Amino acid sequence: MQSNLDIRDFPLIKRIRESGLQTALLETADDVVQRVTAGLNIADLRSMLRGDPPGRPNPRLRPHADSFWMHMRPGYYNQAVTGLYPTFRLGFLSTFFFALEGITGLFLMVFYTPSTEYAYADMLNILSNVPLGQFMRDLHRLGAEAMVIIVALHMLRTYITASYKKPRQFTWATGIILLIVTLAFSYTGYLLPWDQLAYWAVTIGASMAEAAPPPVVGQFVNILLKGAPDLGAAGLLRFYLLHVFALPAIGTIFLGVHYYKVILHGHSLPPEDEKVGEDTAKRVPPDVRRYYLPDIQAAEVLWVGVTMLALIVAVIFFYDAPLENHANPLSTPLHTVAPWYFLWIQGLLKLGDKTLMGVIIPTILALSFLVMPYFDVGPFRQYGKRRIAISLSLIFITAIVILSWMGTPKFLVQTSLDQEIFFELAPSEKVGLVRAVPYDELIIGAYNVDDYETSVPRSSGLWRVMRRYSRMIEHARQTPPEQGGLPNAEAFLIVEQLQPNLKGVILRITWDDPDNPGERLSAELLVPVHRDAYPLGGE
């Protein structure tokens, strides 16, 4: 009787019977490798790692035809675009950051609930109770800020080398969409920790939605975005869903289109290598071909490693993602600013109407960038022939930098000097000078700023606080009252023991009331300092 399953029919057994154990195992291993790499066997891999020239026909091109991931990369590049110049691998790095944000984001998502009740507590849990939680959060936040810079530099590079010109107009347009997606990613993610920094920075930006003309549209967009007239539970959920669902979907789609167009048109050569009006990127002569496997891929893996290491070193030694106090819609911290990449809009807002400066101008800007390649149809790509275009880009960058500076509190923000002094010494949401003094150096007593030199020992951290305090008071005394000055100001700093391990630092300023001669005005701030709150004497 014939069995349907005969062990002698198994391929491996058959092979062993035919050619012996050793050969059979090697051949099987070769098969497996060839399947995993979609076309390369062990001998091909070894020759690649040795740096041998490829055989003919080049077996290293096979994966580009057979594998999904590899078919999105060109089989070979022109030697002229493989160095750091002209691409600086910024496009590749943007994709790397997209992936890094996805991976670290997935980690954070596991521990996060998008509700006003739990979001902040979840942040504290991630930071205090999840191993590698702070590390992952710092990587995610730093990666997000770096991604904005990298994507913007990628666009700038494409503009400077005029790589957006025919036939790559649509590649540029998808790039603009990806830049907007990147900014939207950063911005929606900014809100999720639900701390004061997040709440107020996003409130500034989201208020722009309301200003979209005409009012009926503005109101609709505002409700659509925030789920309620003010930012609250519904808004947090919507921002979260944009951040983890809608934007990744849109980003992935446009990233796919963008990559496909790069394959379709090839990497544009450095401007100086092309004749005017020509594009030879797709016709790479055999002598300047550089195959993706292994040359370009090795460069990319190295580039990933170096970037990753730089990020990790930054996260370990230099960077901590900020977390301020729980969001409080009732208390606006002094000097609230938008995230740095939107400071230029905040600068614009100080110059005029919210609808014009906050909505119309940025929208026109985005649209004109989107369609720019269809209007800039000049044939020249050489730097020397594009003096106006390159000057325009420099003017644009300068304008963005100046507007961003104007967006900071240094420009056109008038507050009374007593509040400014309190803000510098003990800001409500940051550590500030007073809280940075080591707990044991806060010596109990009452001090007048005018004689701090004799009353506070120089060895105490309090001395430096008092020196700064006294200089600011001196400045406030000399500033005219109409500019927020404090005539005849008297200032004190009082340290008292409030509780075990808890001291209270009271800052008190009194000054002449400019409107009622003979009267004194006063301002006071209590700054509680706990022994464990600032373990390193600051953050």
Add this chain to the structure above:
Amino acid sequence: MSENVNESRGKTLFQRLFTELLPIEQRALMGTLVFIAIILAVGWVALNEPRRMDIYTAQYEGRSIQRGASIFVTNCSSCHGARGEGIAGVAPALNTPEMFDGTHLAELGWTGTLEDYLLLTVAAGRPARSADWPNPMPTWSQDYGGPMRPDEVEDVVNFILNWGLAYEEGYAEAPAEEAAAPAAPTPEEEEAPAFEPVGTDVTVALPEGDPARGEALFLGTESAPDGAPLGCQACHSLDGSVLVGPSLQGVASRLPEGYESIDLYLHEAIVAPSAYIVPGFEGINMPDNFGERLDAQSLADIIAFLKTQE
């Protein structure tokens, strides 16, 4: 890579770095080193995680107590006293050994933890309990219609619980140089009053008063001779608004009938507050222990300060 080397002749190193790929062996070596470095760095971070998480937790708890202190000063101290010492007839003391050693909870028949008891009381409030405590405790948590978020209620509770540390065995705040400084009172120091109480006799002659010190005593920025702030401003405003007792705006020019002088009126109103009740404030009991808490000089200073409120 041999053709690569030939092309490289005549180019500077800088040009080569920017326009060419390094030989693959060099890149493979660098890549391997970089990935080893990454593994070591992440491993080092992972090893340090338990310690880092402990520090972060302590830091967070410390900051919670700080925020609790700020909330307490604004919302709670007007009834419970700046140092939780309570105000007779207004609200009971929180900063007492009985609160932390279980006596108080046992009296109430509370079987849960002190933290839960405090959380519940602050969050939900409590109706007026007896004739001794005629005022209800307000509801604070948003969960029950009050103004505070749940995490703020927790901050306040953490702040109150922090007083308990002072009653634990072996607790001593601080290094020697602090003790030498003009120290604010710690609970230990409060026990021995080193001053002569002025008493409730309104015929005692008082020394010349200093309005500035009187103001500091009134505002609680300077402690009374017994070591605790008086907390006058918790109930009496200076701007006309009514907190608990009458506002003291213009008190210097409001001599009730039957008093010979404003000095005498103020003196009596502080040490024997029940002798004369401002119309409209019947049933509000000002603490009557200021005679024991003040010495003659402090009383004179406060009177001098109040006389400036014209």
